[in-house]
Amino acid sequence: MLRRTLSRVLLERDPGAVLIADWTRRIGEGLLADSPHVREPNFTRIHTADLDRLFAAYDGRFLDGLCGRILGPDRLRFRLSRRMTRAGGKTTRIETPQGAPRFEIAVATTILFDGFGEDAREVTACGLPCANRLEALQRIFEHELVHLAEYLCWSESHCGRSRFQGIARRIFLHRAHTHQLITRPERAARGGIVVGSRVIFAFRGRPLTGRVNRITKRATVLVEDSRAPRWSDGRRYARYYVPLDQLRLVDPASARTPKKGRGKPEGRGKPEVRREHA
The missing domain is CATH 2.30.30 (SH3 type barrels.)
Structure with a gap:
């Protein structure tokens, strides 16, 4: 029943640009107010608990808390990755002997920290310009949340397909399913x-x-x-x-001209x- 309700939300919900901008701004402000680590838009520290905060805020505001209700307390974990140097985030479905899969959302900290310096070029995530690390983190997390929600409803998720892109466009105003982040x-x-x-x-x-x-x-x-x-x-x-x-x-x-391009x-x-x- 909860999965059917979530699938309807994903396929039918369209909050509109004004509400989406307001909700995402409030979520960002809430993280800055509540986190002992993310204290400014261009933060220099982050903890997996901050991803937990983002999940609770986004799931509650945009998806009526349905992802959390379906998953329960032990089937979703968060990870911060220093080794991911090309992708901004990754959502993994993990099969278990008990039958109910677990999930992991990983966010690449190296890419976040490499951007937004004084001489850094413009960064976009999901086709949207990001003025600071907080905005990039939110866009990456929104993208991974769509992956998670698709997995819960349909046991598969592909960001190159029309269903994913339609959900991301209507619910989060995403214009693309790729990021233009600064890589190593x-x-x-x-x-x-x-x-x-x-x-x-x-x-x-x-x-x-x-x-x-x-x-x-x-x-x-x-x-x-x-x-x-x-x-x-x-x-x-x-x-x-x-x-x-x-x-x-x-x-x-001989230098070559660069191309644009819980612990x-x-x-x-x-x-x-x-x-x-x-």
Whole structure:
């Protein structure tokens, strides 16, 4: 019965632009007022409890609390991910031996914290411009809430399909199902560092030179080392994981033009260089 009611809400509800703007603004203001971590629009710390607060507020205001009533107390958990560097969020359906699936909503903190600096380009989420991290967080969470609600009603969810996009457009005014957030590769490219760049960095007090092989949360840099495993090109490389702000180009003139393109609170940590152990 609750699932049928939720499906009707998802397929028929259309609050209108004025109400949606008012509700989302109130939810954002409520998080700033209640959270001991998210204290300003461009917050620098966040906790999984803040995602719990957002869920209660959005579910109650937009979906009549139906998601929470269907799930009960133990079938939904929240996670903050530092390892997600391209997607803003992810909703996962987890099958269980008991038969009733559990769900997890993850939000990428790395992407949130990488945006909204003084020289950052405009960020959009779900096709809507975001003036600060709080607005981006809300748009990402709205998107994941639609995924969750679809899973509860139809056991599947696909943001590229018309049903999802219709729900997101009517209930949250979303104009797209993708985000234009600032990723680590884009941030690196602004400094001229891309895959293939030759770079210098310090490891345990000595300078090393290598080539960027991959960019995620950190840059993976390959440094020639006779004691390391042999790679497909016949050379031996040690692999280092280096924070982007600790890299310098060997030849700055060769820099390429970037393309546009429940534990402790998460925040800006103090990253260090790590070497992969053989």
